[in-house]
Amino acid sequence: MADTATALFAGGNFHDLEAPFDRLPGVISTEAGYTGDDIQTVRVSYDTEKVGYDTLLTTYWRNIDPFDKQGQFCDQGQSFRPVIYPGSDSEKALAQESLAAHQRRFNTSVTVTIGEKPVFRPAMAWHQQYYLKNPSKYLFYRLVCGRDARLREIWGGDAPQ
Numbered sequence: 084m085a086d087t088a089t090a091l092f093a094g095g096n097f098h099d100l101e102a103p104f105d106r107l108p109g110v111i112s113t114e115a116g117y118t119g120d121d122i123q124t125v126r127v128s129y130d131t132e133k134v135g136y137d138t139l140l141t142t143y144w145r146n147i148d149p150f151d152k153q154g155q156f157c158d159q160g161q162s163f164r165p166v167i168y169p170g171s172d173s174e175k176a177l178a179q180e181s182l183a184a185h186q187r188r189f190n191t192s193v194t195v196t197i198g199e200k201p202v203f204r205p206a207m208a209w210h211q212q213y214y215l216k217n218p219s220k221y222l223f224y225r226l227v228c229g230r231d232a233r234l235r236e237i238w239g240g241d242a243p244q
Contacts, residue, residue, distance in 0.1 A: 085130040087111060090139050091168035091203060094147040095155025097123040098213040098221060099230065103146045103243055105212075109133025115210045118201035121162050126203050136174050140181045143167065145238055149185055149193035157228035165195040 094100050097115035104113045104127045111128040118124050127139060147165050148155055154163030167182075169175035178197045185193050205211075214221040225231055234242040 085111075086132055087128060088131050088136075088170070090127045090129065090136060090170060090174070091118070091124050091200065092127065092139070092143045093118065093122045093124040093164065093166040093168070094143065095123070095163045095165070096158045096224075097125050097206065097210065099155070099225070100125040100143070100146060101212060102214045103142050104139070107134055107138065107142060109138075113212075114205055115213070116203050116205040117162075118166075118168070118198075118203060120201065122164060122166060123158075123162055123206075124166075124168070124201075124203060126205075136177055137181075140167070140177060144181065144185060144195075145241055145243055146234065147195070148233055148237060149189070149195050150191070150237075152194045156230045156233060166198045167195060168198050168200050170200050 092100055101113040101115060104110050104125065109130045111130060114126045116124055116126060153159045155165060167178045169178045182195060182197060
């Protein structure tokens with residue numbers, strides 16, 4: 084029996100975070116939803132023997148713009164702000180270390196916050212794995228929003244492929 088855990092990450096449109104987490108070996112599933120304050124969030128269920136929280140954090144960072152105060156890419160407003168929601172004290176410590184490391188890396192403040200683990204409400208079924216159900220629309224949305232170009236600008240060779 085696998086030792087499983089869940090993690091919550093917000094970083095713009097929840098559709099944009101499902102795909103990178105789904106591709107990680109050890110991730111069991113992702114689910115689009117909302118936190119109590121209506122921030123679009125992805126719940127990641129994972130096998131802790133195959134993937135660590137630190138790897139989830141790295142994947143998260145490489146798929147967001149850590150400098151956008153108003154949201155993420157073309158999705159702007161409170162519902163799209165970047166937040167890491169640790170589920171335990173050890174996850175919180177890792178998240179804080181990760182935040183500090185990124186501030187040092189870029190030698191500036193980043194807009195990602197670390198929040199308390201909120202109540203998670205799943206989004207409607209049509210939102211779940213939208214990138215798989217509607218690949219053309221999803222890829223067009225990413226292109227129009229400039230998401231991939233901006234990620235390459237920020238992360239260079241560390242940007243997702």
